[in-house]
Amino acid sequence: MARKRRVLPPDERKREILTAATEVFSAKGYRVASVNDILEAAGIARGTFYHYFDSKKEAFLELIEFYFSEFELVLEDCHDRLVAALDEGANVFDAWKDYALGVFRFHSENPKLTLLIYREAMSLDEHFSFRVDELADLGTTWIARDLDEMVGRGLIKTCDTSLIATIITGATVFLTLEYIVRRGTDDLETLATELAMNQVKALAPIELFLQPEGGV
């Protein structure tokens, strides 16, 4: 009675399902998206899904884990390049812009997954909160570490790097969601330039320009 039996190498089939799941989860959110939606999107039968995943949740977690591991690699790479650049005496702006570009590029290559992650990150579903807390911290932690590095080198002023990291993370996330995910812009260069410039100025070690009384 089976409609069609498309036999596929396990890995390929699994990837197909995960792609469909990304689509569906990012479009509807974890809760609203039903296994049915995924079946339809993937063009498979009910049983097939459960052959590859123990549950809807597990499929979702696999996507999250993928994002996490990839993003961590990106952050690691960005960090390495930042340190290398600073070691070579590059200016802060260029180094920082390069950093931002790396982050934006990663999200630009995975817009659906990005949307899915940030949605669910905020929604703090009891079942995922353990991972989600990590996510909230992941970017902030790396950035704070790199800010400390730069403060240590005297490239930026002494400051509450943790708080500034939160500011930068928020700015980055919102730019990503608004410009990359929502508007689908390709001009990551400009985005990175603006963000880097903004923070480089804000954190510049020289304080001359601010007069206590009167206009700036």
Place this chain on the structure above:
Amino acid sequence: MARKRRVLPPDERKREILTAATEVFSAKGYRVASVNDILEAAGIARGTFYHYFDSKKEAFLELIEFYFSEFELVLEDCHDRLVAALDEGANVFDAWKDYALGVFRFHSENPKLTLLIYREAMSLDEHFSFRVDELADLGTTWIARDLDEMVGRGLIKTCDTSLIATIITGATVFLTLEYIVRRGTDDLETLATELAMNQVKALAPIELFLQPEGGV
């Protein structure tokens, strides 16, 4: 087995239910939270809930609408005070800090509601997306308008105010969620100072301190 019948004036009872609903929705999210959870939290019977609200969704929407209307008032007030301050020749930093303080204070007074809103705002549940898009724009729009105002007065440099507004919104939201909602800090003053300082510097009209080539 029967619960004691607690008769209350309608307004009071409704407020009770909405408070319980805020608690529950912010703890679990709209989808996961069940009407049952609300009943328990509010200590009422099933019928009582439906006596005051046509549906779970309607109760939720009432909370959202409350946040929106209140927040809009706050933004309006902040704007008015900003313009007044600038008219009186106050410096940009003080004016901006005051602005940020207003926003932080509002969220500090409604941490549960704030969490709830930002969660659901991001989770983009099909049913609320119409409101959610507004939310994303609400802050950004007001801020962009005020940035334009300041650019016009020559108080900050000419820039893509819409993009900068996105940065500021992101920074504000993340600070709010991390420091006010999550850590429950009371020191809004410091938060506002840091945020204002950060952006006032970043947007200062004088460019002396940043050399195009070479270290900062």
Place this chain on the structure above:
Amino acid sequence: MARKRRVLPPDERKREILTAATEVFSAKGYRVASVNDILEAAGIARGTFYHYFDSKKEAFLELIEFYFSEFELVLEDCHDRLVAALDEGANVFDAWKDYALGVFRFHSENPKLTLLIYREAMSLDEHFSFRVDELADLGTTWIARDLDEMVGRGLIKTCDTSLIATIITGATVFLTLEYIVRRGTDDLETLATELAMNQVKALAPIELFLQPEGGV
């Protein structure tokens, strides 16, 4: 806190409620009609309804009982007049037409109640079936009795009077519902004439007119 307290003599208030109930029940049917609908139609509060009736069902039964007792009176009266007419040597047609007219007139004066009764009579709700069976039989029984009377007098042919009574009841009910209730006709005279003529011919004692073979 009470909106308005319209104090009324008990009987009048009760009649008001029953009128509203008739309206509502006939418009929606017993099951679909809610106590709420009745409250709205009667312009009273919840408690007031339950002050006069123990339950929705009881209010409904009161309407049914009213119909039954009134209709029984009508049938009794019709029967008496039929016998009297026959005693006086009136022709069957005139007597029968008069009979039908009585029945039609009663329903014409209570169209809402009639609709309500026939609806619910058929719907055989477990709770009312005991009454409903009676209703189904009420008309049929009386008619069968009067047919027997006429057979006895040799005014109509010998026949299965119970079966014929069913036919006549069905015809009467359908004419009532279609012409009186649905179309709201006032011309009961024609209706009665047609029905009487139809049955008087069908039951005429002379059989001449039907040739075994060929057309009628």
Place this chain on the structure above:
Amino acid sequence: MARKRRVLPPDERKREILTAATEVFSAKGYRVASVNDILEAAGIARGTFYHYFDSKKEAFLELIEFYFSEFELVLEDCHDRLVAALDEGANVFDAWKDYALGVFRFHSENPKLTLLIYREAMSLDEHFSFRVDELADLGTTWIARDLDEMVGRGLIKTCDTSLIATIITGATVFLTLEYIVRRGTDDLETLATELAMNQVKALAPIELFLQPEGGV
């Protein structure tokens, strides 16, 4: 506790459910019958019901549609046979009796469905009224058409065929419900004979036997 899993071909299972639904709906009426009742009657789990029908209402509509389409076929067939018989010079009584027999036989084969339909037809539930109006008209329309045919051929007297059709429909419905559905009689022959005889006499073109004034 778990019920044994009975796997069945979809068509068979669906038929099972519809049969159970007919049973339940005809016994309790659409409103009072619960999905639970159907589950019990069909020996299936809740989910199975909703696997085959989107809602209780849809299952009910499917039954209604089945009745309608089948009954229409019966009426069409009866009509064709009536015309054929008349063309061949058969007498009105035989032709008409055959007609009635067709209708009775159909209902005799589906007594539960018949009861269900007439119940709900009268109960005019808001959700089904659209279909119900059709039902009321379906029989009447076909009969009126066939009466016109016979009037045209001079086989019966000129008359208000629409009104007479209402009479015949009412008579037929009541005979069906009382004798076939309620008493479960098998003797459709007698029923058809009586009904046909009744109306053939009533509508005979010859008027000799009835004197306008005076006894019959």
Place this chain on the structure above:
DNA sequence: GATGAATGAGTTTTCATTCAT
């Protein structure tokens, strides 16, 4: 491996009825 019919726990919602005021 693949299929999809079957399951049932869990949810939202309705509404007749009760009872404190």
Place this chain on the structure above:
DNA sequence: AATGAATGAAAACTCATTCAT
């Protein structure tokens, strides 16, 4: 008498998961 807030049993429906084929 009259009010309407409060109750909760019962109903419809959802959907992740299981399992016979």
